Amino acid sequence: MAEDISPVLSVKDLKVVFSTRKGEVHAVNTINFDLNSGELLGVVGESGSGKSVTMMSLLGLLPSPPARINGGTVSFEGKDLLKVNPKEIRKIRGGEIGFIFQDPMTSLNPVFSVGFQIMEPLKKHMGLTGRKAQDRALELLDLVGIPDPKKRFKDYPHQFSGGMRQRVMIAIALACDPKLLIADEPTTALDVTIQAQILELVRDLRKKLGMAIIWITHDLGVIAGIATRVIVMYAGQIVEQANVEELFANPQHPYTKALIGTIPAVRGERAKRLNSIRGQAPTTLREPHFCSFHPRCDFAFDKCTSINPQLIEQRKNHLVACHLFEDKGVTVG
């Protein structure tokens, strides 16, 4: 995938399982991907496809138990994030990797002022105190487009609107100039106009600060507008991976095609019914030895029920995990 430059983040064979009453749920099954510096990697998939779990497991943010990382490596800055000690991972969290979460209404602590919450990582990772921390926090509030930062600094989260709170979350995530920003559905809880503002903001910040971004979403429209490369996940596996133009112009995997088919048309026949993918996303109670998508796939044949397809490079930088294309390419990873 990444030929010339060494990737910022490299995930290999990552597996995450959850212990539940019904048994172990294989939420993430052998995920492999690289992230190059300055890249904006979009991760799409239905709810429960393992997008968030994958990204949270990178920094050990999953509650354990029930979650357990079942092997794999995550190299970041020459370290394996799954092996480093708690102290070291805390240095990376909020320091070198910033995190933005889905719901800005609940992601900020209601009893502390916004200023306090922004200054926390500054004190922790950059050793800034007092005046300096405050100046930096004001700078950050200004950077994420909060008007009148001085006045807003002492305000509490409930005094901010949803969009403004998400801006505060972004300010916290960017506080220590991270090399990587992981955004876990940051616009899902916001209405469309605010969503557009946040997307615009992130695009700007990326241009200004140049960090790599992983953007998790289930909204293909958002991905089309912001990502450079896209990973499509289904049932804890990557089913397709390509540059954004390539993916939308030339989707290969039946699931990706179906997903793109569900995007409602803005122009054209108004009365057209919304498309959907029949069936439901499976719960992965066992490690699949078959294609997880085959029950919902229109093109499934007997091989799909017995062998789990591997990611194969179909064209240049375009990987697909589907038996339909297997004979055309070579296995990678």
Add this chain to the structure above:
Amino acid sequence: MFNYTIRRTLLAIPTLFFISLVLFLLLDLAPGDPTAQLPLTIPPEVREKIRLALGLGEPFHIRFLLWLEQFFINEPLHLLTELTGVDFSGDRQRVISWQSRSPVMDIVVQRLPQTLWVVGMSYVIGTIIALPIGIISAYRQYSWFDQIGTFVSMVGFSIPTFFTGVLLIVIFSVHLGWFPSIYDTTHVVTDWSSLIVQIKQMIMPTMVLALYNAAQISRFMRASMLDNLNQDYVRTARAKGLRENVVLLVHVLRNSMIPVVTVIAIGVPTVFGGAIITEQVFKVNGLGQLLITAIQANDIPMVQTLTFIFAVLIVLFNLLADILYGILDPRIRYE
């Protein structure tokens, strides 16, 4: 906030007036005769004179107004006289106990230290024990610590204090002889050895009540922590790279304390009410015991005054709880 406090305080005045009226009415309606405990040889006409002398001949509203005057004007003036040495009160009538013929407030002041020492101490100890237990139980939910904590709380919750009290007396006083079974009120602490005697006699009643208080408060603390531990902001705090103890003791604790502080503050008046049963078991003659004997003897002024003081404390600590609530939670700002 300041305006809110003032407004609430002013609002408390009609509330308390109404409470005092209801108390007076209830006591007036209650059957009983203050002369009932006097010897049977006293002839009825003398009994009637005694009743008249106690002021029972007056109609209800006169008696109520007199009590109001005595409690709200004469008693504070008397207190002022005591404190400054200047005579403010003159020969104004104080609230007098029908049993002992001495001013009610003097008796209350005599009894207060015992109650504060034993019951108050148990509340403080109970709270101090309960908070860390609640925090750890929640953080390590379903661990052996949590299981034991849950079991002990259940025991403390469900076994009444008159049972645990007597059990402790049987074990530690009768069999082991470590602690005295009766609380000696006349004991004066003058030096090291008398302090040890005092501590020894306080241990059992304090522990009985502390167990009960700790059981309740630790449950509240645990539930409140559990509510907050799963909140999104906890994940945010972790994603900032904060240490676990900072996440727990700064972010989660502050939020979890909001309901618990209310529970603790509202529980304080019960301290003054004395743990009536526990005071009986260990013969601590505190306020609880005072109230019980006053009720038995139909000592209306004493019962009226004590219950009214409790009412004042309850109103006061409710107000305090609300103010603390506003301080801890910025979303609640009373304008």
